Amino acid sequence: MGEVVQVAAPWVLLAALLLGMAALGVAALDGALAARAACRPASVGAQHPLVETARLLRQRRRTTVAADTLLRHVAVGGFAVAPLLMVAVVPLGEWVLADASVGVVWFNAVDVLVWVLVWLAGWGPNAAWSLTGGYRFLAQAMAYELPLMFALTAPAVAAGSLRVGDVAGGQQGLPYVVWMPVAFLVYCVGVLAFSVRGPLSPAGGPVISSGVLAELSGVDRLLVLAGRAGLLVAGAAFAVPLFLGGGSGPLLPGWLWVLVKTALLTAALVVVRRRLPDVRPERFLALGWTVLLPAALLQLLVVSVVVVVRS
Amino acid sequence: MTLEVVLVLAAALFSVGLYGALSQQVVVMVMMGLELMLNGVVLAAAGFWWFTAPDPSLQVLLVVVLAAMTVEMAMGFAVALLLHRTSGADMTDMAAELKQ
Amino acid sequence: MSLAFNELSSVVLETPLPDLSVLRGVAVTALGVVAVVTGALVFRVDSMARATYLLAASFVAVGAAVVALHLDYVGVVVVLMMLMEMAVMGVFMVMLMGMNPALMPMSMVHSGRRALAAAGTSFVVLTVGILLVDWPTRPDAPPSDPGATTYSLGDALMGDHMLVMMVVSPVMLATIVAGVVLAQAHGRYERLGDDLRGTSRQGGRR
Numbered sequence: 001m002g003e004v005v006q007v008a009a010p011w012v013l014l015a016a017l018l019l020g021m022a023a024l025g026v027a028a029l030d031g032a033l034a035a036r037a038a039c040r041p042a043s044v045g046a047q048h049p050l051v052e053t054a055r056l057l058r059q060r061r062r063t064t065v066a067a068d069t070l071l072r073h074v075a076v077g078g079f080a081v082a083p084l085l086m087v088a089v090v091p092l093g094e095w096v097l098a099d100a101s102v103g104v105v106w107f108n109a110v111d112v113l114v115w116v117l118v119w120l121a122g123w124g125p126n127a128a129w130s131l132t133g134g135y136r137f138l139a140q141a142m143a144y145e146l147p148l149m150f151a152l153t154a155p156a157v158a159a160g161s162l163r164v165g166d167v168a169g170g171q172q173g174l175p176y177v178v179w180m181p182v183a184f185l186v187y188c189v190g191v192l193a194f195s196v197r198g199p200l201s202p203a204g205g206p207v208i209s210s211g212v213l214a215e216l217s218g219v220d221r222l223l224v225l226a227g228r229a230g231l232l233v234a235g236a237a238f239a240v241p242l243f244l245g246g247g248s249g250p251l252l253p254g255w256l257w258v259l260v261k262t263a264l265l266t267a268a269l270v271v272v273r274r275r276l277p278d279v280r281p282e283r284f285l286a287l288g289w290t291v292l293l294p295a296a297l298l299q300l301l302v303v304s305v306v307v308v309v310r311s
Numbered sequence: 312m313t314l315e316v317v318l319v320l321a322a323a324l325f326s327v328g329l330y331g332a333l334s335q336q337v338v339v340m341v342m343m344g345l346e347l348m349l350n351g352v353v354l355a356a357a358g359f360w361w362f363t364a365p366d367p368s369l370q371v372l373l374v375v376v377l378a379a380m381t382v383e384m385a386m387g388f389a390v391a392l393l394l395h396r397t398s399g400a401d402m403t404d405m406a407a408e409l410k411q
Numbered sequence: 412m413s414l415a416f417n418e419l420s421s422v423v424l425e426t427p428l429p430d431l432s433v434l435r436g437v438a439v440t441a442l443g444v445v446a447v448v449t450g451a452l453v454f455r456v457d458s459m460a461r462a463t464y465l466l467a468a469s470f471v472a473v474g475a476a477v478v479a480l481h482l483d484y485v486g487v488v489v490v491l492m493m494l495m496e497m498a499v500m501g502v503f504m505v506m507l508m509g510m511n512p513a514l515m516p517m518s519m520v521h522s523g524r525r526a527l528a529a530a531g532t533s534f535v536v537l538t539v540g541i542l543l544v545d546w547p548t549r550p551d552a553p554p555s556d557p558g559a560t561t562y563s564l565g566d567a568l569m570g571d572h573m574l575v576m577m578v579v580s581p582v583m584l585a586t587i588v589a590g591v592v593l594a595q596a597h598g599r600y601e602r603l604g605d606d607l608r609g610t611s612r613q614g615g616r617r
Contacts, residue, residue, distance in 0.1 A: 068458065068460060068461070070461075071460055071461065071464070074464075100483065101483050101484075101556075101557045101558035101561055102483045102484050102487050102557075102561060105484065105487045105488060105491065106487055108491055109487050109488075109490045109491035109494065112491050112494045112495045112498075113494055115494065115495065115498040116464070116467065116494050116497070116498050119498055119501060119502075120460070120464070123460050123501075135502065138498060138499070138502060141498075145495070161558075162484070162561065163558065314546050315541055315542060315546075316440055316443075317439065317440075317443065318537075318541040319537075319538055319541055319542075320440070320443035320444065320446070320447060321443075322533075322534055322537035322538055322541060323447045323534060324443075324446055324447055324450055324469075324473075325533065325534075325537065326530045326531070326533045326534035326537070327447060327450045327451045327454075327530065328450065329526075329529060329530045329533055330454065330526050330527060330529070330530035331453065331454045333525070333526035333529055333530070334454070334523045334526035334527070335454065337504075337507070338507065339500065339503050339504050339507055340454070340462070342500075343453055343462070343463075343466050343500070344454075346466065346470075346496075347450045347453070347466065347469065350446065350450065350469060350470055350473050353473055353477065353485075353489060354443060354446070354473050354476060354477070357476065357477040357480045357482055357485070357486075358480070360480065360482060361480040361481070361482075362546070362548065362549065363546060363547050363548060363549050364549060366567075367560075367563040367564050367566070367567040368567065368572070370482065370485060370560070370563070370564040370567065371564070371567050371568060371572045371575055373477075373482070373485045374485070374564070374568065374575070374579070375575060375579065377485075377488065377489065377492060378579045378582070378583065380492070380496075381492065381496075381583070381586070382582060382583070382586045384496050384499075384500070385586045385587070385590040386586060386589065386590060386593075388499070388500075388503055388590070388594065389589065389590040389591075389593035389594040390593060391503065391507055392503075392506075392507070392593070392594045393593050393594065395506075395507050396596060
């Protein structure tokens, strides 16, 4: 793998297409697993996202009284854009959309943008369950964000660079996941938490009548559903250059390895997500600050010591 | 673009923030005014860095401004919450007892 | 297959982004104007959420302008921190504001005239000062590599300006502790009882 080359802006369409397909794949896998758990044929569940997409595309938009339409549009549009902003700095083999010198910080900024989007999606419809979902997400965010930040820092410290391409290039032979497993796990918890689905991210959970999703309908709902699946994919895709050695691997070309690794990690996250227990925000807060944060900091200390000794 | 343009824009941000900090009644809105003033400082420092200073000291200054913003917000929220909890006050005028 | 892909991309599609140096002045000025306008609107709108996120927009515009001036790290961190702060600020707005201006529009301003005069005066004084002072110019060309800028910031913080880091860090830690102490209504002793095991809980909120 040599240097990373920045490609022209129109390639963003390919990135969007890949993300959209991957998001559909996430929804299909989720549907299949759910159908199997309910003792129905998995193929029915796997088709469900397509059926749902067709239904939502035809559905008329439902509105609520005194809704803040502008802010709802901002949130819905943001959900469609945020995963793209994340993968923009992920090198696909040797190509990258934006070769930002601070790509790691950029990813972090976008995952904070998700706070804003979820809260605005909750605020927009002027409805109780939606707003509850938005608040829950922020409470949860207090728990996962700092550990996630420090987990992101570890590979950057090891590579001595905030450029994602440099981080991927810095792990020739030995992916960072091997010697910083704690940071990788904390990162995965963070991804599960910011992807607005599942027990670690109850903003749209059934406990609060699907929270931020409760009042969304039609295309709005479709975009938010696709966006949150895209966030999971983007989180997995970002882990590839950060922890899994980027495009390095035998036989296959680099770009294909990136896609394969992303697909595998995404599938693993979807499967794991279904098996985790529900965590209330305040429990998650205690977990985040007393377990995840110290663990991430210790991992960072180990990495820093290794870097100093090695240099 | 010249340094003057950036600085005038920064001065405008600062003045808008000053208006907010002086005129608003609700504590949180006052803090928004203060934040806006610091926003102007950030823009001005970035302009100075680009046009005049070759050394990284101004970047360090920017980091300090960011830290100051964080501290201001955290303590502001904490005090506002405490005031709200003890006396139900949410406006600056109601917090007159802090003067004594 | 990969070879063909390579050739295709190198021939047609590896055109780099257009050089932004010509556009930089326009971009920075435009972003600055956006920041001022959104900042002013913060005190005009009558919705708590809109006021908060207009302020966030103002910060994002300044962050983008800072990135355009090749201070990538500081610019992105401004965006990161301010989105985070504004998300939290929105919650505090709703919690602490006794009334909902979106539902019952009312003036939230006191001594507005004097504040306007003070703000106007400060702007005029600052502008006159800015235009009168003969600003120095840097001897060398502005940097072209934002990566080197980030590196020099880290170098300064961990080298010549270590004292700044040493002061800021404990202040931050003290802020966390003080913030929690001030804002907390029910401590863990109240929640879990004197032995902290939750066996002798005497009421309190969970």
